[in-house]
Amino acid sequence: MDHQLFETWILAKEPLSPEQAKALSTHLTDCLSCRQFSSAWTEVERLLRVIPLLQPTADFTLRWQTRLAMREVEERKRKHRRQSWWTLVISASGALILLIILVYQAVVSGSLPSLLLVAAHQLLTLFSLAETLEGILVTLTRTLWSVVPPLYMLVFLSIVALFGGLGIVSSWKILLPLEVRR
Amino acid sequence: MQDVETPWLAQALQGDAQAFSQLVENYQTPVYNLCHRMLGDSYEAEDAAQETFLRAYKGLGRYDQTRPFSTWLLAIAAHHCIDQIRRRRMRLIPFDDLPHEELPDPAPRPEASVLGREEERRVRNLLETLSPPDRAAVVMLYWYDLSYEEIAEALNLTVSAVKSRLHRARREMAEVWAKTSSPTIVVAETRHAERTCYGSPAF
Numbered sequence: 001m002d003h004q005l006f007e008t009w010i011l012a013k014e015p016l017s018p019e020q021a022k023a024l025s026t027h028l029t030d031c032l033s034c035r036q037f038s039s040a041w042t043e044v045e046r047l048l049r050v051i052p053l054l055q056p057t058a059d060f061t062l063r064w065q066t067r068l069a070m071r072e073v074e075e076r077k078r079k080h081r082r083q084s085w086w087t088l089v090i091s092a093s094g095a096l097i098l099l100i101i102l103v104y105q106a107v108v109s110g111s112l113p114s115l116l117l118v119a120a121h122q123l124l125t126l127f128s129l130a131e132t133l134e135g136i137l138v139t140l141t142r143t144l145w146s147v148v149p150p151l152y153m154l155v156f157l158s159i160v161a162l163f164g165g166l167g168i169v170s171s172w173k174i175l176l177p178l179e180v181r182r
Numbered sequence: 183m184q185d186v187e188t189p190w191l192a193q194a195l196q197g198d199a200q201a202f203s204q205l206v207e208n209y210q211t212p213v214y215n216l217c218h219r220m221l222g223d224s225y226e227a228e229d230a231a232q233e234t235f236l237r238a239y240k241g242l243g244r245y246d247q248t249r250p251f252s253t254w255l256l257a258i259a260a261h262h263c264i265d266q267i268r269r270r271r272m273r274l275i276p277f278d279d280l281p282h283e284e285l286p287d288p289a290p291r292p293e294a295s296v297l298g299r300e301e302e303r304r305v306r307n308l309l310e311t312l313s314p315p316d317r318a319a320v321v322m323l324y325w326y327d328l329s330y331e332e333i334a335e336a337l338n339l340t341v342s343a344v345k346s347r348l349h350r351a352r353r354e355m356a357e358v359w360a361k362t363s364s365p366t367i368v369v370a371e372t373r374h375a376e377r378t379c380y381g382s383p384a385f
Contacts, residue, residue: 011352040360041352044308048324051305056214056228061207063228064235068199071236
């Protein structure tokens with residue numbers, strides 16, 4: 001007896017022909033396992049059709065909007081990081097290429113040792129200049145501290161800090177693209 | 183539904199997030215239900231449903247307007263859930279360790295509520311015996327009344343593959359039911375009005 005055929009008929013979504021329905025009915029009267037299978041499938045199908053749709057908890061759309069906003073902020077940050085990384089890579093590559101060209105030219109012209117000496121001299125000059133500047137600033141600060149009253153000094157420092165802050169904010173607004181800042 | 187959603191869809195396609203929010207409001211239940219039936223857990227279902235709408239919003243440019251929006255959305259949800267189930271298997275977390283939510287109580291009578299939970303549990307157990315694509319096909323057929331062609335399109339399968347998968351799924355569920363059903367468990371036959379016969383209650 002071909003149980004598989006009857007199983008297919010039991011599970012069929014499309015309606016059976018009158019002959020098939022009669023053959024199935026006769027078979028189910030005689031075959032206990034197919035009868036149990038048919039009964040089980042009838043129950044399963046009934047259950048699948050009556051079970052209700054599950055609802056999400058309240059404010060699902062609000063949570064989605066929040067998630068969308070957070071995702072967009074993350075994407076902007078990622079884009080900014082990528083932009084910064086590319087800027088760094090391009091700048092470093094440019095500097096490296098420039099250095100290679102300079103070194104190559106110095107080697108070709110045979111002036112590398114003298115160039116190194118000049119560079120070392122320039123560096124030492126820069127250090128001594130920084131030292132001189134530091135001395136001037138220290139003297140100026142001590143003189144001002146002894147001459148200017150503390151209140152005026154405080155006002156002066158506040159104005160300097162304010163302008164410094166404004167300068168930083170302006171640079172940030174000018175340098176960063178609008179869509180990254182938003 | 184199609185008429186109502188058309189202007190929102192048109193505006194969303196222009197990049198209007200507020201119009202897309204209307205679509206989220208409209209389709210939250212079918213998408214959440216599919217995710218819940220697929221994943222069997224309310225927290226994961228919420229996350230998957232939210233992710234589905236995000237993916238749909240980001241990929242709206244790829245939406246073919248000749249197809250129903252609901253089918254496209256359900257396809258995204260089904261694929262995401264299938265991926266989640268596969269990842270979950272890779273993480274090797276025993277199912278018993280996963281949190282099981284307390285199902286909401288839709289019925290006012292305590293005995294009806296108990297029966298409802300029992301039915302939900304049995305349906306969840308039945309669906310868990312199926313492979314993720316088979317589960318998706320069953321949910322799409324029985325909850326959303328999608329045609330074989332629509333299911334095939336949504337799951338990237340051929341129509342014959344869908345028929346074969348559904349046949350196998352029905353057989354597996356019937357066998358599991360026959361093995362596990364106990365005569366002491368009475369399933370209320372008249373408590374629920376049958377969902378609109380073969381019509382989709384979701385849309």
